[in-house]
Amino acid sequence: AFRSGADRVINTLPNGYDTMLGKLFDQGEQLSIGQWQKIALARAFLRDSQVIVLDEPTSAMDPKAEYEVFQKFRQLIKDQAAILISHRLSTVKMADRIYVMDKGSITESGTHQELMQLGGTYAYLFETQAENYR
Numbered sequence: 466a467f468r469s470g471a472d473r474v475i476n477t478l479p480n481g482y483d484t485m486l487g488k489l490f491d492q493g494e495q496l497s498i499g500q501w502q503k504i505a506l507a508r509a510f511l512r513d514s515q516v517i518v519l520d521e522p523t524s525a526m527d528p529k530a531e532y533e534v535f536q537k538f539r540q541l542i543k544d545q546a547a548i549l550i551s552h553r554l555s556t557v558k559m560a561d562r563i564y565v566m567d568k569g570s571i572t573e574s575g576t577h578q579e580l581m582q583l584g585g586t587y588a589y590l591f592e593t594q595a596e597n598y599r
Contacts, residue, residue, distance in 0.1 A: 470533055471507035472474035474500045506534065510541045517542060521580040535559060554591045561588065 466472040466482075475590055478484035486504070487494040496504065502525055504530040509517055518569050521573040535556060537549075551557050559576045563588045565580070580587035 466486065470530060470537075471503040474503050499530060501524075502526060504532075505532070508542075514545065516546045516548065518548045518550070521543045521552070522549070523552075523556065524553070531556065553593050554587075558591075 466475055466567070474496065475482055475484075485491075487493045488495045502522060505524055506519075523534055526534065531553075538559070543587060549557065549560060557563055561576070563573075563575060563577060563580055564571050565585070567586065573580055573583060573587050575583065577591075581591065582588075
C-alpha cells in the first residue's frame with residue numbers, strides 16, 4: 466500500500482485497513498475515483514504475476530499523485546512485464562517501448578525519442594498535449 470500511495474488513503478479511513486469500502490456496505494466508506502485507483506494499484510502489485518495490465522491507472526488522479534505513482538512504478542513492477550494503456554502521453558513517455566494503435570492495429574512502435582523523430586501520430590499527439598502546458 467505504501468509503494469502505490471494507497472497507505473495515505475487507508476490511514477485517513479475510520480478503521481484504517483479494517484474499513485469496509487463502498488456504499489453497498491453498512492458504514493462502508495465511499496472513496497473518490499483517484500483513491501479507488503490507488504487501492505486498485507496496491508492490489509495489483511500484491512499479486513505475484515509475470516504480467517500486469519494497467520488501463521488508464523491514474524486517469525482520475527491529480528498530477529502530483531500521478532507523478533508520485535509513476536516515480537515508484539519501476540520499483541513496483543520489479544521483474545514483471547507491464548502493459549500500460551494510457552492517453553496521457555506524459556505517462557507513456559517513460560515506457561521502454563511504446564505502441565500506437567489506430568482502429569485496432571499497431572501503426573507505430575518505438576521509444577519516446579524514436580517516435581518523436583518519426584514525426585507520426587505519436588509525435589503529433591504528444592505535441593498537441595504538450596501545447597496545453599506551454
